[in-house]
Amino acid sequence: MKKQKLIFLLGNGFSQGFGFPGMSELWDKCLVPEDDYYKNALEEAKSRYPLAYFVDKGIKEMELALTVWKTYYESHEEDILSNAAKSGRGNFEDYIENMCAWLHQYTIKNGQQDLYGEIKLWLKEMADKYEVAFITTNYDLLIERIISDNSQKYHYLERTEAGSIPIRKIHGSISWFSSSQGILRPDDRSKCSIFFKGAEKDSGVYNLTEDVLSSPTMAGFHIQLGSQVTQTNVTPITTIIPPVVGKKYNELFGFIMQAIEQDFVDFDYLVMIGYSFPEADPIVKENIVDFCNRYKVKEGKIIAINNNQNDCDKIGELFGENIQVVCEKWSVALLRNLLISR
Numbered sequence: 001m002k003k004q005k006l007i008f009l010l011g012n013g014f015s016q017g018f019g020f021p022g023m024s025e026l027w028d029k030c031l032v033p034e035d036d037y038y039k040n041a042l043e044e045a046k047s048r049y050p051l052a053y054f055v056d057k058g059i060k061e062m063e064l065a066l067t068v069w070k071t072y073y074e075s076h077e078e079d080i081l082s083n084a085a086k087s088g089r090g091n092f093e094d095y096i097e098n099m100c101a102w103l104h105q106y107t108i109k110n111g112q113q114d115l116y117g118e119i120k121l122w123l124k125e126m127a128d129k130y131e132v133a134f135i136t137t138n139y140d141l142l143i144e145r146i147i148s149d150n151s152q153k154y155h156y157l158e159r160t161e162a163g164s165i166p167i168r169k170i171h172g173s174i175s176w177f178s179s180s181q182g183i184l185r186p187d188d189r190s191k192c193s194i195f196f197k198g199a200e201k202d203s204g205v206y207n208l209t210e211d212v213l214s215s216p217t218m219a220g221f222h223i224q225l226g227s228q229v230t231q232t233n234v235t236p237i238t239t240i241i242p243p244v245v246g247k248k249y250n251e252l253f254g255f256i257m258q259a260i261e262q263d264f265v266d267f268d269y270l271v272m273i274g275y276s277f278p279e280a281d282p283i284v285k286e287n288i289v290d291f292c293n294r295y296k297v298k299e300g301k302i303i304a305i306n307n308n309q310n311d312c313d314k315i316g317e318l319f320g321e322n323i324q325v326v327c328e329k330w331s332v333a334l335l336r337n338l339l340i341s342r
Contacts (some may be wrong), residue, residue, distance in 0.1 A: 004268035006130035006339075009288065013274015013306060015138050017115060017330055020106045024060040030099045031055070038098040038219070045091035062099075063280055066242040069095070096240055100139065100174040101218045107141045107174075108216060116146075118332040124150045126339075127165060133263040135168045137275060137284070139240065141175055143167050144209050156195050156207065157259055168260050170253070170284055174218070175209040176239035185211060198251045205239050205252060257287055264291035269339070272304040273330050276311040277318060289318055296322070303338055305330045 012023055021029060031046065033039050045051050050068045054061070069092045110116050123146055126132055134143050144167065147154045153164040169176070177183055183192045183206045196205040212218065241253050270292065277285045292302060302323040304315045312327040328334070 003129070003131040005133070005263070005266065006126060006269045006271070007133045007135065007263060007267050009270060009272040009275055010134065010136040010138060010143070011273065011275025012138060013276075013308075014136075014330065015106075015140055015142060016274065018106070018110055018142060020103070020140065023062050026099065026102060027060040027062045027065075029102050030062070030095065033098045033101070038094060038101070041091070041094035042098060045095055048091055051091065051095065061280075063242060063278070066092075066096075066240065067280070070242050097218070097221075100240075103140045103174050104212060104215075104218045107145065107213070110142075110145075115332070120146050120149055122332050122335065123147075124152075127152060130269075133166045133168070135170065135260055135263070137171050137281075139169075139172060139174050141173070141209060141213060144175070145213060148213075157255055158195075166259065166263060168256055168263065170241070170256060170260075172240040172252075173209075175207060175212040177206050177208055177221075178203055178239045179206065180204065182206075183208070196252055196255065257283075260287070261291055261295075264295040266297055267295055268297055268300045270296075270300075270302045271335070271338070272302075272306075272315070274306060275304075276306065276308065277315060285318070292319065292322070305334065305338075 012020070016022060020026075031042065033042055046055055050065060050072055053059075054065045059065075073092055123132070127150070136143060144154060147165055147167075153161050154167050155161075155164045156167055156169065159166070177192070180203045182194075182204070184190070185192060192206040192208050192211070194204045195207050198204065208221075212221070215221075239252070241250055277288075296302070302319055303326065304312070304319075304323055305326045305328070306312050306315065307327065307329040309327055312325045316323065316325045324338075326334070326338070
């Protein structure tokens with residue numbers, strides 16, 4: 001008998017249940033690095049546009065800053081390469097590295113051990129009962145860690161093994177590194193696995209999840225695992241896709257959305273946890289709503305869990321009568337109750 005499809009759409013509110021900071025709190029942390037490696041680099045970044053503007057104005061919209069920053073350095077890329085000077089692009093990379101270092105700490109520490117144990121067991125049950133897929137806007141590695149701890153396999157784009165669970169990371173991941181040269185592990189003995197090969201700049205994206213989860217710090221990862229930056233080489237920094245309309249034309253994002261659309265075909269249940277469909281990310285909002293309208297089976301169910309009333313109201317308007325909105329903090333007990341009778 002064919003399993004029913006159960007899709008999870010996870011936002012920052014899901015990770016906050018494990019002690020991760022909200023986006024504005026993460027913004028503050030990322031401006032005050034603990035590691036000396038990032039300290040000088042970020043002081044330089046805070047003196048330049050666009051980070052200087054956001055800091056001076058007290059704007060804590062991290063995703064908006066990343067969007068503006070990426071657009072800025074890409075528009076000046078030729079000048080940056082010809083001048084070979086410390087650039088807006090370099091400062092962007094330093095900030096991204098520091099942000100990822102903080103998220104890495106939270107993934108490794110994972111202070112809410114009781115919740116982690118509960119969700120791990122529950123998701124194991126769900127994977128046995130349903131055909132499960134994860135879609136997340138988070139950069140952290142919580143889902144990868146849970147699946148690995150359950151002795152299961154996962155994939156980001158194409159399924160490589162039977163029973164492997166898809167994880168569609170719409171905004172990238174702290175464990176994804178881009179390079180056109182290939183990436184060696186620190187011991188120089190083996191190359192990291194590539195899961196996406198793009199035509200643009202002949203670049204590839206490599207999965208370093210195993211390395212990142214086994215390391216207590218990410219400081220220097222881009223130095224140990226990368227190669228010298230040249231005109232023909234994509235800098236091997238963590239691959240982050242800012243939430244911008246223009247990402248519709250990002251090749252990696254396009255492949256991720258194609259995979260998500262296939263996940264939605266004839267789906268039975270969609271459970272959204274802590275995702276608010278922000279206005280800064282219209283492409284994801286439009287696609288998810290469209291996929292739900294086109295692919296949900298007749299008796300299918302859409303559930304949203306969010307502890308912010310304004311977000312709940314917005315989600316309710318987006319999906320209308322087709323959704324059950326639960327305005328409270330998510331928990332494993334709540335998830336069990338919502339799905340137990342399905």
